[in-house]
Amino acid sequence: MTGNAPNQRPIIFLGFSPALVVVELAGAIAILLSILLIVQFWEVLPDRIPIHFGFSGLADAWGDKVTIWIMPAIAAIIFGVLTAVSRYPHTLKYPVPITSENARRQYLVGRSLLVWLKAEVCWLFAFVVRQQILVALGNTQRLSMELLLGIIVVILGTVGVYLVKAYLAR
DSSP states (O other): OOOOOGGGSOOOOOOOOHHHHHHHHHHHHHHHHHHHHHHHHGGGSOSEEEEEEOTTSBEEEEEEGGGGGHHHHHHHHHHHHHHHHHTOGGGSOOSSOOOTTTHHHHHHHHHHHHHHHHHHHHHHHHHHHHHHHHHHTTSOSBOOHHHHHHHHHHHHHHHHHHHHHHHHTO
């Protein structure tokens, strides 16, 4: 079987390795941590909180404190969608043609990418919630751009590792 059309690909059941289970849990913990941070600081948060940060790291837009719930909500939606998508690896786009010989390897690498990205994005959102709280309370003046860039580099690195692994798993 050759071709890269999802309807021509083999459908294979993939179990979860213990490592991927830990990464899945890490993503869920990031969402839970965001929620717990908001609940912990809710009473002391001012009525207006930063909702956007410019390239300098300074808040350049403010909103009602209830808007702080947007970040964990988006993280939870991303978590749910990527969890659902990762259960059907034969439907994903791959950088190499999927054959009956390489399908299992490619599916494992593709699902691994989704699980890692999901955890990294959830931690990114948790970091932003933390920074929103710190800025709103006056404990810092700006978003830590260094840490934000570090997280983005990790996410891009994950994609790079995936591309190498996908190529090697041809």
